[in-house]
Amino acid sequence: MINHKFFQEDYCVNPEMDKNKMRRELKSFIDKIQFFDMHSHMAGFDLGTPVQDKKPVTLYEILTNDYLAYLSGSWIDKPIMPAKIDEKKPSLSYADIKHLLNRCRALTTYCAIREGIRALHPFTEPDIDEKNWNRINKSIMRAYGRYGERKWQRMACKKASVFRQVHIATLPYVTTHLDSLPEEEKNQQLKIFAPSMVLDGYIFTGFKVQHDAKEMSYDIIGIRPKTLEEYLIFCDKVLELFRKKGGKSVKLLSSYFRPLKFEEIDRKRAEHLFNIGYKNLSKKALHILQNFILKQILLMAKKRGFPLIVHTGYANPTTYGDPEDLENLLKDSKLDGLKISICHSGWPNDGKAMIMARTYRHCYFDLSWTPLLSESLGYRILSEAIDMIPSNKILIGTDCGTAECFAGTVRLIRKTICDVLSDKISRQIFDIETAKLIAKAVLHDNAIEFHNEKNGEGYAG
Numbered sequence: 001m002i003n004h005k006f007f008q009e010d011y012c013v014n015p016e017m018d019k020n021k022m023r024r025e026l027k028s029f030i031d032k033i034q035f036f037d038m039h040s041h042m043a044g045f046d047l048g049t050p051v052q053d054k055k056p057v058t059l060y061e062i063l064t065n066d067y068l069a070y071l072s073g074s075w076i077d078k079p080i081m082p083a084k085i086d087e088k089k090p091s092l093s094y095a096d097i098k099h100l101l102n103r104c105r106a107l108t109t110y111c112a113i114r115e116g117i118r119a120l121h122p123f124t125e126p127d128i129d130e131k132n133w134n135r136i137n138k139s140i141m142r143a144y145g146r147y148g149e150r151k152w153q154r155m156a157c158k159k160a161s162v163f164r165q166v167h168i169a170t171l172p173y174v175t176t177h178l179d180s181l182p183e184e185e186k187n188q189q190l191k192i193f194a195p196s197m198v199l200d201g202y203i204f205t206g207f208k209v210q211h212d213a214k215e216m217s218y219d220i221i222g223i224r225p226k227t228l229e230e231y232l233i234f235c236d237k238v239l240e241l242f243r244k245k246g247g248k249s250v251k252l253l254s255s256y257f258r259p260l261k262f263e264e265i266d267r268k269r270a271e272h273l274f275n276i277g278y279k280n281l282s283k284k285a286l287h288i289l290q291n292f293i294l295k296q297i298l299l300m301a302k303k304r305g306f307p308l309i310v311h312t313g314y315a316n317p318t319t320y321g322d323p324e325d326l327e328n329l330l331k332d333s334k335l336d337g338l339k340i341s342i343c344h345s346g347w348p349n350d351g352k353a354m355i356m357a358r359t360y361r362h363c364y365f366d367l368s369w370t371p372l373l374s375e376s377l378g379y380r381i382l383s384e385a386i387d388m389i390p391s392n393k394i395l396i397g398t399d400c401g402t403a404e405c406f407a408g409t410v411r412l413i414r415k416t417i418c419d420v421l422s423d424k425i426s427r428q429i430f431d432i433e434t435a436k437l438i439a440k441a442v443l444h445d446n447a448i449e450f451h452n453e454k455n456g457e458g459y460a461g
């Protein structure tokens with residue numbers, strides 16, 4: 001029971017509360033919630049996996065799929081290249097990765113991957129070492145070889161009680177890739193995955209894969225635009241086809257390359273810049289053209305009920321990912337109603353991100369990736385978000401590239417939510433019933449609301 005005199009009396013923990021019992025009850029409730037994961041790359045990253053995906057994947061590839069390989073660039077002269085699961089690789093041994101692991105064993109990211117491997121390929125030793133390496137490696141190779149990557153991922157989703165997942169994708173993903181799969185498997189994929197199309201290629205920014213996806217889109221749509229007007233028609237057709245093929249939202253990751261400030265630009269000026277050709281523009285002029293095109297694409301997205309997920313925070317320099325720069329979009333009356341998720345908590349500008357979510361009706365605070373980056377950061381930011389943001393506006397997701405990393409991250413997310421909420425209960429901020437409502441909102445209800453869906457099933461609301 002909550003002591004209603006809490007704020008008038010000495011601050012103290014409720015002495016009558018059986019903390020362990022309360023925590024057990026809350027944990028069992030949280031573990032059973034069907035989770036709508038707001039962020040993932042595991043179903044074949046931007047372009048999808050080959051139809052034939054029954055290829056053994058090694059433990060080395062799982063460990064170096066993304067984050068740990070990326071981090072190696074900061075501490076050795078010859079960085080480890082991220083392992084791509086669809087590439088042919090010689091089977092690498094423990095000796096090849098020992099140095100990387102020994103520097104990463106304390107990182108939350110490594111711990112989550114390790115625990116995900118344990119969940120899917122059980123081992124009892126405290127860590128991965130030369131003694132259990134071969135055994136775990138064989139189990140992983142067997143699973144991917146027998147089921148194929150996609151089915152293995154669907155099995156991991158079921159095991160983790162994840163019923164839906166935002167998959168960061170491209171137009172070729174929902175057309176060329178999904179259409180290449182047998183009809184039944186395509187439907188199974190679409191039942192779980194809510195594709196989010198990265199817009200960056202269409203505003204002439206992003207990574208190489210987004211530029212490639214835009215080039216492929218010209219062929220898919222069958223248009224080679226010559227003027228800005230034709231280009232915008234092309235973009236509109238891209239969004240419409242994406243919607244027809246099961247697309248659910250759009251994603252912007254431009255803060256890896258430029259600030260998130262998208263100012264209002266006169267159409268004549270944009271036409272002039274478009275005619276020069278984006279490759280011939282100065283950085284400043286290119287940004288002006290991007291500002292115009294993005295706004296037009298967001299109007300098209302709003303028309304179709306797509307929400308927008310924006311990569312904020314983690315960028316180099318971090319000023320590029322400043323969530324406050326999104327004010328221009330949130331204040332724009334023409335874009336009113338467009339839901340915007342401030343993804344990755346805006347960290348290290350998480351305070352600004354929270355102010356945005358508290359201020360703007362359609363702005364959501366999204367902790368995707370945050371707990372995986374650091375469990376103490378995840379705890380602190382979630383705790384503050386629950387303290388100050390209405391509970392229907394907090395989202396969370398895994399942001400992983402493999403089933404193993406995903407399985408560990410789902411556990412970490414559920415544990416973080418349980419830790420934060422049970423601490424608040426024991427400090428009498430609220431009771432267990434309120435805690436349960438918050439947990440269900442963050443893991444399940446809010447992602448459905450964000451996607452304008454009903455009970456997780458798509459509807460054009």
Ligand SMILES: [Zn+2]
Binds near residue numbers: 039040041399
């Ligand atoms: Zn991501």
